[in-house]
Amino acid sequence: xxxxxxxxxxxxxxxxxxxxxxxxxxxxxxxxxxxxxxxxxxxxxxxxxxxxxxxxxxxxxxxxxxxxxxxxxxxxxxxxxxxxxxxxxxxxxxxxxxxxxxxxxxxxxxxxxxxxxxxxxxxxxxxxxxxxxxxxxxxxxxxxxxxxxxxxxxxxxxxxxxxxxxxxxxxxxxxxxxxxxxxxxxxxxxxxxxxxxxxxxxxxxxxxxxxxxxxxxxxxxxxxxxxxxxxxxxxxxxxxxxxxxxxxxxxxxxxxxxxxxxxxxxxxxxxxxxxxxxxxxxxxxxxxxxxxxxxxxxxxxxxxxxxxxxxxxxxxxxxxxxxxxxxxxxxxxxxxxxxxxxxxxxxxxxxxxxxxxxxxxxxxxxxxxxxxxxxxxxxxxxxxxxxxxxxxxxxxxxxxxxxxxxxxxxxxxxxxxxx
Amino acid sequence: xxxxxxxxxxxxxxxxxxxxxxxxxxxxxxxxxxxxxxxxxxxxxxxxxxxxxxxxxxxxxxxxxxxxxxxxxxxxxxxxxxxxxxxxxxxxxxxxxx
Numbered sequence: 001x002x003x004x005x006x007x008x009x010x011x012x013x014x015x016x017x018x019x020x021x022x023x024x025x026x027x028x029x030x031x032x033x034x035x036x037x038x039x040x041x042x043x044x045x046x047x048x049x050x051x052x053x054x055x056x057x058x059x060x061x062x063x064x065x066x067x068x069x070x071x072x073x074x075x076x077x078x079x080x081x082x083x084x085x086x087x088x089x090x091x092x093x094x095x096x097x098x099x100x101x102x103x104x105x106x107x108x109x110x111x112x113x114x115x116x117x118x119x120x121x122x123x124x125x126x127x128x129x130x131x132x133x134x135x136x137x138x139x140x141x142x143x144x145x146x147x148x149x150x151x152x153x154x155x156x157x158x159x160x161x162x163x164x165x166x167x168x169x170x171x172x173x174x175x176x177x178x179x180x181x182x183x184x185x186x187x188x189x190x191x192x193x194x195x196x197x198x199x200x201x202x203x204x205x206x207x208x209x210x211x212x213x214x215x216x217x218x219x220x221x222x223x224x225x226x227x228x229x230x231x232x233x234x235x236x237x238x239x240x241x242x243x244x245x246x247x248x249x250x251x252x253x254x255x256x257x258x259x260x261x262x263x264x265x266x267x268x269x270x271x272x273x274x275x276x277x278x279x280x281x282x283x284x285x286x287x288x289x290x291x292x293x294x295x296x297x298x299x300x301x302x303x304x305x306x307x308x309x310x311x312x313x314x315x316x317x318x319x320x321x322x323x324x325x326x327x328x329x330x331x332x333x334x335x336x337x338x339x340x341x342x343x344x345x346x347x348x349x350x351x352x353x354x355x356x357x358x359x360x361x362x363x364x365x366x367x368x369x370x371x372x373x374x375x376x377x378x379x380x381x382x383x384x385x386x387x388x389x390x391x392x393x394x395x396x397x398x399x400x401x402x403x404x405x406x407x408x409x410x411x412x413x414x415x416x417x418x419x
Numbered sequence: 420x421x422x423x424x425x426x427x428x429x430x431x432x433x434x435x436x437x438x439x440x441x442x443x444x445x446x447x448x449x450x451x452x453x454x455x456x457x458x459x460x461x462x463x464x465x466x467x468x469x470x471x472x473x474x475x476x477x478x479x480x481x482x483x484x485x486x487x488x489x490x491x492x493x494x495x496x497x498x499x500x501x502x503x504x505x506x507x508x509x510x511x512x513x514x515x516x517x
Binding site: 322325 | 426427428430431434457458461462473474475476477478479481482496497499500501502
């Protein structure tokens, strides 16, 4: 079984995983989007007073918060509402680093290009309507465009060359100036062509092009595909989310940011598939929701399972389950294939139905990662029912693991007796 | 000896960091070791002698090797799971000695 499965792994999955890993743009988008999470957490914190007001409804604390709400939520305007600026910067830096051309101009160039593409000039100022969640996909374009223009110009040596007698620092400042001018020129052209031809600002154009993908990713079938592929990759020992998030990270971040913006504005929250949902419910205690399995292993009569269960429990509580995945092992283990790969699909259906039916609140904030089960779910929704949902999911997964665990344990005990 | 550990978020490999450090102390070895996320690997060029990768990132070994230009290999799954500092350290030493 093992060697045959490993052959399949080598033949099909490794090259795919390898190709995704080496695709510089996808990696830069993923890394940049993940790098922006701390800024989203700041946005989430500044949302808390609004959320507390909504929970209370009235009273002295409510009145106090209401009086100073603009102060409490001040940071939100500059974090969540301008998220795409930070995303453009982080994606550009990640991409430039992978090309080995990152310098202190990289981030600034990308931000400048992004502002030209996304800032909407209005009477007496600038509208930030497209600098938040709805500008996130444009930030991908801004970052890649600015880094690629710069890279091509450097490669073709299209910069001003000064005589050798000029000090090198002077030469360098000129060398970065020309790509910057070209970047700005291209951005201004794109922004104005978009206005002239489609009558829309560039981010609105991007959003209308991506509209089908944006609607599709936040559906149950899309979530099921994401979770299935993630679990399958893990089953073969490859880091599932690290590979699949190259595709879904941008969407999940954009959905989360839009939910937060809507919540802050008192509008209905509509998206289910956010980063917080993924790590705090769908993969709580690690991919495959393995907490119950770890507890079963800790109580096992088989020595090897017991020892892995013991070393796995604490990391599991913080969402790190590599010890149990590689130790049990779950990878390439015929007993674990069905519960590990298909169990999380059941959890996904339950979670999706619970949220879309309104039984459990949708994500309104993005909590920090690596929190114990239930804590992140509460911070994300401020709904106690969501905490119940997490524990229901963990119990259901334990029941799904149980018969397969028993079979694995019997097999392990037999091996231990023979030894 | 300078060992870099790498996994997806630098979290699971940080468990092993502590154990390898303990193993090195017992042997009286002079060791510098840290864990980083795969996304941050580009900032580590030229700082390390050898890089151990979590088995879940085995597919990234080649790309990490291309960036760091030092011996890079993924840790054996069982060693990683049990955070066996002694065996991981032996492995790192054997990689370096080629």
